Amino acid sequence: MNHQTNRTLDPILEVQKLKKYFPVTGPFGRLGGIKGQVKAVNDVTLKLYEGETYGLVGESGSGKSTTGRTILRLTEPTGGKVLFQDKDIFQASKKEVRRLRKDIQMVFQDPYSSLNPRKRIGKILEEPLIIHTNVSKNERRERVFDILEKVGLGMEHYYRFPHEFSGGQRQRIGLARALVVNPKIVICDEPVSALDVSIQSQVINLLQKLQDDFHLTYLFITHDISVVRHISDRIGVMYLGNIVEEGRNEDIFAKPLHPYTQALFSAVPRTNRGGKRERIVLKGEIPSPLNPPSGCMFHTRCPFALEKCRIEVPQRKEMKQDHYVACHLYE
Incomplete structure (x- = not known):
């Protein structure tokens, strides 16, 4: 407990x-x-x-x-x-x-199927901020860098595509996407x-x-x-x-x-x-x-x-x- x-x-x-x-x-x-x-x-x-x-x-x-x-x-x-x-x-x-x-956000069982294979991770994580907030482009990027660090990933992962990650890393990305909007x-x-x-x-x-x-x-x-x-x-x-x-x-x-x-x-x-x-x-x-x-x-x-x-x-x-x-x- x-x-x-x-x-x-x-x-x-x-x-x-x-x-x-x-x-x-x-x-x-x-x-x-x-x-x-x-x-x-x-x-x-x-x-x-x-x-x-x-x-x-x-x-x-x-x-x-x-x-x-x-x-x-x-x-x-x-x-x-x-x-x-x-x-x-x-x-x-x-x-x-x-x-x-x-x-209220959701983390799915299979993160790969819920990540757009054509988009870099940075853009995937910025998308909820574009939909739900009015923060500037620079603030969005800083927020994404911060959340990547929180889930155990690095700034270099911002520029990669979903297929370049392991299953555990993709689940961390799924968590980051859910948490980026607090x-x-x-x-x-x-x-x-x-x-x-x-x-x-x-x-x-x-x-x-x-x-x-x-x-x-x-x-x-x-x-x-x-x-x-x-x-x-x-x-x-x-x-x-x-x-x-x-x-x-x-x-x-x-x-x-x-x-x-x-x-x-x-x-x-x-x-x-x-x-x-x-x-x-x-x-x-x-x-x-x-x-x-x-x-x-x-x-x-x-x-x-x-x-x-x-x-x-x-x-x-x-x-x-x-x-x-x-x-x-x-x-």
Whole structure:
């Protein structure tokens, strides 16, 4: 755990009942009519507090990345609210959203695909300053030189093209582009999953240093439990578009409550010799969000499923301070 968040403060970002459904059409597109909906994100509620790192973790296909992209309106929501400084981002005009993006930036999983291969790094990093500020050309260049130094690169990198960098260096450039406009929140979408393990630790340490230097708030999206344990203050565990458990880092790792969380965390190897943990192997694959199970969406794979789980959707309950779970086993 990295930061003690003052929970008496109002959240800097609040997500309320977020939904994102993708229409499924026939072979002739929309002309053939909509055949169904993929419920990628279904009723997600979470809060971000200033200066903290909120880790959003789950299997591939659970809706983590879609949640991050929808919060920023890179994809339009189906329903819900996202309040940033008491303003609903989903009700904002395109002009207002552009202004908000100065305060909420995103770091993508694959930095190379998000960097223009025809532009030098200096021009790529100056572009957000041109869009979001009115500083002069010389001030832009000085700002870019400064941010390159902050992320561990040098002035000479200003003149190079994206293909001249390694994967770890390109991720540093992605961080620099996000931070050059001094945002308040950074959404990190699997920022280290494409990197070698040795480079992962360097980038994670850099993220923590930049958080302190720039007073940042992170929404950190990952499927790697060991990474989320190292970097997060609070954790939300996501399954099939829903957050099934949420709590402080130390509480969730000390006593995971939801059967899915228990199975997910049991796969993490222990470093101490005496510590033993029974490996919980889940049967079957994650169901399709096009046709999700009724009741509790996890009941098809849960070893403790009750008859009630097949019928009723479990409600979120607070088991102890700031530790929530949505499971019929705790009623």
